[in-house]
Every structure is written in structure tokens, then in C-alpha cells.
Amino acid sequence: MVKSSVALLCKSTSTVKKRNITKTPEQYLKQISHLYLNSKNLDELGHEITLCQRLTVLYLYDNRLKSIPQYLNLSQLTHLYLQNNRISRIENLSSLGKLEKLFLSRNCINIIEGLEGLIRLQELRVDSQCLDPGESLVFDDRSLDSIANTLTYLDVSGNKLDSLQDLQNLHALISLNASNNSIQSINDLSISLNNWSNLKEFHIHGNPVMKTTRARDIIIVNARSLEVLxxxxxxRSNRQFLENWNNYKGFNLELS
Known part of the structure; x- marks a missing residue:
């Protein structure tokens, strides 16, 4: 088992070459803002991480972590990169009140939960989870409600989702990647799109729903703010044409 240490932390900063040798390792760690612990074959992050109280960005991707470290009492942290590990549950994040970006792609998470304390979260990536056969990603309502006013970017691609209705209350979304899932109903999708009044970028390719006749046109008509599909x-001319067609020519693109 590979576990972090004070020595490893000291070697994993962008200022290691500028380190003042008159300071102890503990004093040095108290001053750093970025920590690069990615690709270290780590199985566990120890309590020494609590020394880094000024840390704003923590890179922990491409390791072997089975859980989110329990010592993340880092009140200044804004960016946390945990993609490509073996994490099965979202936990131990309640003290990260300033966190803005959370990367959890390519783990083993089946429930999106434990986000209640992340009152400033803007970007969440939970794509490509390693799910058991027959499973799809599940969303906890309380967690989604807690980030509904702040979350602007969400990536849930590659998670066997058959609907996006659980995400309807995320009204601040600007960019959503839901590609490579199992979404089939254009009616359900249209309802969701009508709730995302700020959505500007949407990725839905690789879903059965895109085989629906005029699927792209229906999406554009229902997503009023969408700029990239x-x-x-x-x-602008394409949108205007489709809206005119829908309004005046009797083509019922606006399904519900």
C-alpha cells in the first residue's frame, strides 16, 4: 500500500525548487497553494494533508484511492481533481465550502450524493463511472438542490442514464454533457430542456433519442438559449427558421 507522507507532499509542489531551506517541511506546507499528487500510485492520503491550510488546488487524479480522503478539512480549497481512481462513494466534502470545481470522472460511483456543503460548486464532472451490469447513475435530490443555484457545468456522459428528469432543477446550468447514455424519450428530454433556461451548450450524441425524426430541430426549439449542440x-438564422416553422407552419416540434 502506498500512503502519502510529509516528504512526498513537499516534493509535489510547483515551488519545490524555490523552497526556503531554513523552514521546516511543516512550515513549508502551510504556505503552498497547489499540490500535485497525481499519478503517484497512492492508495491513501494521510492526515499530513491538514498541514496545507492555504491549499486551493489539489491534484489527486490517476491514483488508486478507494475513497475520498477523510482529512480534507481544507477551507480554502477551490479545485479538487479525483478522476481515474477507484472511489465508490462521494463523502468527506462537507468542510469544502469554497470548492468550485470537482472532478470525479472514471471512478466507481453509482450515487451522486454528499454535495450538501458545496455552496459554491460551479463545475461537476462525474462521467464514465464503472457501474455494475444493469446499473445507471442515481442522483440524490438533496445534493442536487444544494448546488442548483451555482452549478453551471455538468458532465454525466457515459453513465447508462435513460432520462435527465432528475436534473431539471439545475436551473443555473450553462453546459451539460449527457452524451453516450441510454436516453430514448424526446418528450421527456423536451420537458427537461424547457427547465434549463440558461443552457448554452448541450452534448447528447450517442443516445437512442437522437434517432428520433427531427430530434436536433426539436432540441433547438425547446432549448431557447442553446448556442452549441x-x-x-x-x-441565428437556423434558430429563427425552426421557430417560425414551429409557430406558423403547424409543425409540432415543441413536444411535452
Whole structure:
């Protein structure tokens, strides 16, 4: 088992070459703002991380962590990178009141929970979880409600989702990646899109719903603020044409 240490932490900063040798390792760690512990084969992050009270950015991706470290009482932390580990549950984040970005892609999480204390969270990436056969990603209502006013970017791609209705209350969303899931109903999708009044970028490719006749047109008509759909810019003239067509030509693109 590989566990972190004070020595490892000291070697994993961007200022290691500028370190003042008159300071103890503990004094040095109290001053750092960025810590690069990615790709260290870590199984566990120890309590020495609590020395880093000025830490704002923590890189822990590409390790072997099975859980989110319990010593993350880092009140200044704004960015936490935990992608590509073996984490099965979202926990131990309640003290991170200033966290703005949380990366948890490519882990083993099946429930999105434990976000209640993240009152400033703007970006959440939970794509490509390693799920058991027949499982899909589940969302805890309390967690989603707690980030509904702040979350602007969400990536839930590759998680076997058959609907996005659980995400309807995330009204601050500007960018949503829901590609490569199992979404089928254009009606359900239209209802969700009507709730995301700020959505400007949407990725939905790789879902069965896109085989629906005129699926792209229906999405554009229902997502009034959308500017980019599956990496393709929606021109003003294209939107105007579709809206006019829907309003005046009797084509019922606005499903509900």
C-alpha cells in the first residue's frame, strides 16, 4: 500500500525548487497553494494533508484511492481533481465550502450524493463511472438542490442514464454533457430542456433519442438559449427558421 507522507507532499509542489531551506517541511506546507499528487500510485492520503491550510488546488487524479480522503478539512480549497481512481462513494466534502470545481470522472460511483456543503460548486464532472451490469447513475435530490443555484457545468456522459428528469432543477446550468447514455424519450428530454433556461451548450450524441425524426430541430426549439449542440454552432438564422416553422407552419416540434 502506498500512503502519502510529509516528504512526498513537499516534493509535489510547483515551488519545490524555490523552497526556503531554513523552514521546516511543516512550515513549508502551510504556505503552498497547489499540490500535485497525481499519478503517484497512492492508495491513501494521510492526515499530513491538514498541514496545507492555504491549499486551493489539489491534484489527486490517476491514483488508486478507494475513497475520498477523510482529512480534507481544507477551507480554502477551490479545485479538487479525483478522476481515474477507484472511489465508490462521494463523502468527506462537507468542510469544502469554497470548492468550485470537482472532478470525479472514471471512478466507481453509482450515487451522486454528499454535495450538501458545496455552496459554491460551479463545475461537476462525474462521467464514465464503472457501474455494475444493469446499473445507471442515481442522483440524490438533496445534493442536487444544494448546488442548483451555482452549478453551471455538468458532465454525466457515459453513465447508462435513460432520462435527465432528475436534473431539471439545475436551473443555473450553462453546459451539460449527457452524451453516450441510454436516453430514448424526446418528450421527456423536451420537458427537461424547457427547465434549463440558461443552457448554452448541450452534448447528447450517442443516445437512442437522437434517432428520433427531427430530434436536433426539436432540441433547438425547446432549448431557447442553446448556442452549441453536439459541437455544432446553432446559427441565428437556423434558430429563427425552426421557430417560425414551429409557430406558423403547424409543425409540432415543441413536444411535452
Amino acid at each position: 453536439d459541437d455544432k454552432v446553432i446559427s
